[in-house]
Amino acid sequence: MAAEEQPEQEEQPEQDETAKPVEPTGNPRRRLAVALWPPRLSRGQVVVATLLMVLGFALAVQVRSTNDHNQLRGARQEDLVRILDELDSRQQRLLQEKTQLEQSLAQLENSSNQAKEAQEQTRKKATELGVLAGTVRATGPGIVLTIDDPQRQVKADMLLDTLQELRAAGAEAIQINDVRVVAGTYFTDTDAGVQVDGKNVSAPFRFTVVGNPQDLTPALNIPGGVVRSLEKQQARATITQEQKVVVDALAAPTVPQYAKPAAK
Numbered sequence: 672m673a674a675e676e677q678p679e680q681e682e683q684p685e686q687d688e689t690a691k692p693v694e695p696t697g698n699p700r701r702r703l704a705v706a707l708w709p710p711r712l713s714r715g716q717v718v719v720a721t722l723l724m725v726l727g728f729a730l731a732v733q734v735r736s737t738n739d740h741n742q743l744r745g746a747r748q749e750d751l752v753r754i755l756d757e758l759d760s761r762q763q764r765l766l767q768e769k770t771q772l773e774q775s776l777a778q779l780e781n782s783s784n785q786a787k788e789a790q791e792q793t794r795k796k797a798t799e800l801g802v803l804a805g806t807v808r809a810t811g812p813g814i815v816l817t818i819d820d821p822q823r824q825v826k827a828d829m830l831l832d833t834l835q836e837l838r839a840a841g842a843e844a845i846q847i848n849d850v851r852v853v854a855g856t857y858f859t860d861t862d863a864g865v866q867v868d869g870k871n872v873s874a875p876f877r878f879t880v881v882g883n884p885q886d887l888t889p890a891l892n893i894p895g896g897v898v899r900s901l902e903k904q905q906a907r908a909t910i911t912q913e914q915k916v917v918v919d920a921l922a923a924p925t926v927p928q929y930a931k932p933a934a935k
Contacts, residue, residue: 802844805851805922809844813881813916814888817909820874824904827858827865830876833897837880840890844881844918848872851920868922884912 801807845852
């Protein structure tokens with residue numbers, strides 16, 4: 672007899688005896704959290720959610736507006752009159768506040784302008800005082816008096832007389848050679864010649880004077896005045912009237928030792 676053919680048995684994969692079975696998570700809350708987070712939203716779901724939010728906001732605004740209109744429609748005539756009166760009163764208060772603010776602004780601008788004007792006046796006054804004190808250069812119409820003394824006969828007292836005549840005639844700024852004349856200017860005779868405020872000055876003596884030429888010139892030329900006195904000493908005085916002279920010599924500012932400002 673022919674041997675019976677045995678059906679071929681399928682080979683079973685060998686199981687790894689060392690593999691451990693997967694232990695299911697025992698905590699249901701943890702399984703639920705793992706399933707829900709992170710959320711897996713599609714693009715369509717995001718668009719739909721955004722549209723619903725916008726629609727809800729629009730409905731809320733419409734409902735609020737409708738409620739306000741309904742409240743006004745349902746209000747009594749007395750209530751409406753009271754509301755209008757309150758609105759008018761509020762408008763009046765706002766107008767008053769606006770007027771007050773505008774007035775405050777105008778006052779501030781006026782104060783600012785006054786402060787600027789005061790500062791300008793202060794600077795102008797300081798400049799004028801600086802001209803008188805000899806600490807600021809001066810310019811303007813005036814004369815130039817030149818005294819030639821070939822015989823060296825002009826002394827300190829003659830220069831002082833000349834200065835006094837110029838001051839009496841309205842001179843506002845005076846310079847002798849390179850020395851600025853101030854209130855405390857003094858003249859001294861020395862062996863080397865004449866000194867003005869301790870500085871040597873030599874002939875020709877040049878007086879540069881700011882003032883009205885029509886007043887200064889006659890004051891020097893009066894009979895028996897400065898010009899005639901200089902001529903007696905064989906000195907020659909020349910006066911030149913000019914529309915613009917410059918007194919640029921400066922005096923060092925001094926602090927009074929004893930004089931103090933008096934209280935008003």
